[in-house]
Amino acid sequence: MTKWKAAKLTDKIMDTQSSQLSRGAPLENNTYTPGFCFTSPQFSVTNHRCFHRRKVSPVAPEMKMPIDFYQLPGSAPCRAVALTAAAVGVEMNFKEVALMKGDHLKPEFLKMNPQHTIPTIDDNGFYLWESRAIMGYLADQYGKNDTLYPKDPKKRAIVNQKLYFDACTLYKAFADCYYPIFFAKEAKNPAKVSSVDAALTFLDKFLEGQDYVAGKSMTLADLSIVATVSTIEIVGHDIKAHKNIARWYAKIKSEAPKYEEYNGAGVKVFKALIDEMMKK
Numbered sequence: 001m002t003k004w005k006a007a008k009l010t011d012k013i014m015d016t017q018s019s020q021l022s023r024g025a026p027l028e029n030n031t032y033t034p035g036f037c038f039t040s041p042q043f044s045v046t047n048h049r050c051f052h053r054r055k056v057s058p059v060a061p062e063m064k065m066p067i068d069f070y071q072l073p074g075s076a077p078c079r080a081v082a083l084t085a086a087a088v089g090v091e092m093n094f095k096e097v098a099l100m101k102g103d104h105l106k107p108e109f110l111k112m113n114p115q116h117t118i119p120t121i122d123d124n125g126f127y128l129w130e131s132r133a134i135m136g137y138l139a140d141q142y143g144k145n146d147t148l149y150p151k152d153p154k155k156r157a158i159v160n161q162k163l164y165f166d167a168c169t170l171y172k173a174f175a176d177c178y179y180p181i182f183f184a185k186e187a188k189n190p191a192k193v194s195s196v197d198a199a200l201t202f203l204d205k206f207l208e209g210q211d212y213v214a215g216k217s218m219t220l221a222d223l224s225i226v227a228t229v230s231t232i233e234i235v236g237h238d239i240k241a242h243k244n245i246a247r248w249y250a251k252i253k254s255e256a257p258k259y260e261e262y263n264g265a266g267v268k269v270f271k272a273l274i275d276e277m278m279k280k
């Protein structure tokens, strides 16, 4: 048995807090010490869940593990998924994937996600990537109600519209403009800066007289777009001219559960990473 499998097995043991391990390999093969962060030599992900355990009965009715969430705190799409998990109230087992070391290109990861992107989740063998698809899944599968992702087709269409706007216009404009600067040392391209401003101007218009980007309450669209807007802001792009965005941004910061923990802190990690890249 690989150490990787051993870690998954140990997760299962710790979840059920039961000695009823009727499936899997015997415990003595397990090389993972519960309570310590685990890094497999084959696949160096860090297991952070040791510190907060789900309360389960000693004899669990089903052997269901929490969702494994492959991510990095600095990544905007990963932050959007983390915010969604917090808003939905679903426990996630955060596992860091060291992109710089190529963890995402290792066979164990490619088996789950051949596109080798984070965020990726493993919900008891159901593998899913693409942040906005994951967000929709978490809300549909684990949401206590449908406010984050309405079931009504028209309301849902508006949420989807703004999620696609984020993926295809706002975040895309940001990535097209700034990634070549950070990761390929290219000069700032004024036309690409204008595209970011144009996308922000659209967003500002959508928010005219509105508290949220899609409907009358906070939805997945707000969580996705706040991860993007905070990323655009942290790289020094001026967003202050957009008054509606500024008002909405302050509101989402105060209303989104665990905002600081999952997005505020994460966006600073992103900034530190790009500062480091720019020094090289």
Ligand SMILES: N[C@@H](CCC(=O)N[C@@H](CS)C(=O)NCC(=O)O)C(=O)O
Binding pocket: 075, 076, 077, 099, 104, 115, 116, 117, 118, 119, 129, 130, 131, 132
């Ligand atoms: N559209 C995807 C973008 C995911 C993405 O590009 N993630 C980056 C990190 S922020 C990544 O995994 N890069 C590694 C790679 O593509 O090989 C989403 O929203 O999930």
